[in-house]
Each structure stands twice: as C-alpha cells, then as structure tokens.
Amino acid sequence: MSQQLINHSPDLKRLRDEGYEIEVRGGYLLIHHIPFVDQNKNLQYGILVTTLHDIQNHVIFFIGDNPCEIDGNVITAIQHGNSNSVLNNQITVNRSFSNKPTGGYPNYYEKVKRYADIISAPAKYLYPSVTEKTFKLIADSSNETVFQYIDTNSSRANIEAINSKLENQKIAIVGLGGTGAYILDMVAKTPVKEIHLFDGDSFDQHNAFRSPGAASMSDLDENPRKAAYYQKLYSNMHKYIYVHDYYVKKENLLELDKMDYVFICVDKNAVRKMVTDYLASAGIPFSDVGLGVNVVDDKLTGAVRVTSATRDKNDHLPLRIFSEDSDNNEYATNIQIAELNALNAIFAILKWKKLSGIYVDLENEHHSSYAISTSKIFNEDVVTA
Known part of the structure; x- marks a missing residue:
C-alpha cells in the first residue's frame, strides 16, 4: 500500500513529486x-528514515556513514546517536540525527527537506552535479494499480481523482491500423481495467510509418501479428492488455458484450456498419473513427471524423455510418499520413473522456469532423437538454 499512502498524504506526495526517492515500509518513511x-x-x-506515526518526533534515522563537512570533519550539529538500531525486520539504521527548529516540524516534507539539505550541502559544494532529487522510476511492486510503475504524472497534476473515473472500464479497440494504434497509445496511459485488441492482420513495414513509436528492423523481420506486437509494446506500461488475433465478424460480435467502451478503427464500411449496428442495439457506447483523403492539385485534402453513440443517443447513425465502400479515398492507396491518424485518435479519445466525465462537454456533440483545408471543426448531432 506504499503508493496509496503516499498519494493520500500531501506532504509525502510533495516529496515524491519533487523527485525524492521515497518509500513507505512498515510504518517508516525511507528517503533514498x-x-x-x-x-x-x-x-x-x-x-x-523517519517514523510516520509522530511528526512531533524531530529525530531522524540514517543508514550510512557519518556525513561530514567540506573539510572532512563530522557534521556535529546534528549528531544524536551512533549505534546500530533494528527498527523492524526490514530496516536496520546506523545512527540518528537531531535538529529541531523553533516550533518543531509542521509536516514530513519540511522535516525531510531540512535534514536532506543539511546532510547534502557539503557534497553539493564539492560535487556540484549531485542531487537527492533523482525522479527515479517507482515500480508498482505491490500490484496496487494497472500500471507497471506508478502514475506520478496524475499525482503531480492533482488529477488522480478525475482519472479514477476510468478505472473500472473495459476497453476494446477494433482495428490497429494507424488510428487504432494511436488510440491504444493514449488508452494505455489511463487506469482502465482492461484493454482488448482486435485485429487479424500482421504488423508490416508500411504500418511502421503511420503508427506511434519506432519499430526496429528486427521487429519487422519477425513479421509479428499486429495485436501481439502492440500488446508486447504497451504491456511495458499497462498490465492488462489482451490479444484477440482475429477480425471482428458476425460470429464473434458477442465478445464485445463485456466491454464498457469500443473504439472502431476499420477501413471497410461493411464491417463498420455491422459493428456499430450491433453495439447500438446492445447499448454499448462507442466511437467510430474515419478519415478521407484525396489529391487535389498535387496536394492532399480531406477530413477527419469521429462518430460516437451511446444507449441514449444513436438515432443519428443511419446518416453517418454507411455500408458501401468508396473508391475515392487516397488513404486506401497507402499514403503515409501519421499526423491524421494521430489527430483522428485524439478526437476519439477526447470524446470518450467527455462521455466518461473527465472533460467538460458543453456541446455534447456525437459527430465531429475536421476539415484539413480550412482547419475548421464541425460539431453535429448534438444532444439538447
């Protein structure tokens, strides 16, 4: 429970957010x-090392040799005890220090900072590049979260409570082409319960040029399956990503029933229509993404769109989702347009987070499109109060 304790303590959280290597172990705070x-x-x-049950206790323990001044003499002003002491079966300290300011310490942040400043000052003078603020990676060793390591970004911004609205969601991404991969990149950085990847294709060389990250030559030489490739990559951050190495078809649509939100990122309108019709009838919210790109006078133009639906708002779908495929789409010719894939994904993520209560949503639109040539965003299919 180390990180949960830190998150719930403003002074401990401040220490961590400022880069101190802190750890809570058996009722003690360790600052490495x-x-x-x-x-x-x-x-x-x-x-x-300091106790966490009594801030009135101004004494602090230390594991290590006696800290000295720049001339090599021991810092006597803080000396308190110089014998080994076993605090618990995990912590044995070598000495203790005492430095009590007038009125004592108001919190653990001030206590730790004062002792750290006193002890490290001579070292910083003789070795100017050293610091106690390392911002070292904090692994989630006690399995407290869905992440492999602690989300210090949310805690630094004080938005953990807001982001927690996503914690129980199971997310499906249908299609891991350019846009689907960028959606995964952003979903994997949220505390959702599970992420399910549906794609029956392989990760090929052209995919590398319209996807997040930088695939290596050895990655491509292995000719990996797309879902497995991305699961391996993003499992470095999120623990619960599941591979479905096949296309979504009529026969397996039932697998989407357990999802709380679905991102549809396919390039075949017939598949798009099949999936969106099923989700709408099942009352499962989703965002369907798409982009159309054409060549005009030796330049690219077109639009990026996101169409979303919920149990309460899906009557607009017949006007937005079609079952026929168009040949007038330069994207189908493998034009590499990573920035449009990324933009499409961002719009979809923003809508999902609005529907999840993360962002303010004043328009409550369910169809949004961005025109490349004019840089204008059009919001339609608005739900009015």
Missing part, C-alpha cells in the same frame, strides 16, 4: 539517495 561526503571527502549516498 541522500548524497554526503565522508571523512576522506569522498562522495557517498545514504538513506534517511
């Missing part, structure tokens, strides 16, 4: 990587 110099003026690193 505190630089100091020894009697030979050599750079060393120690660990500060």
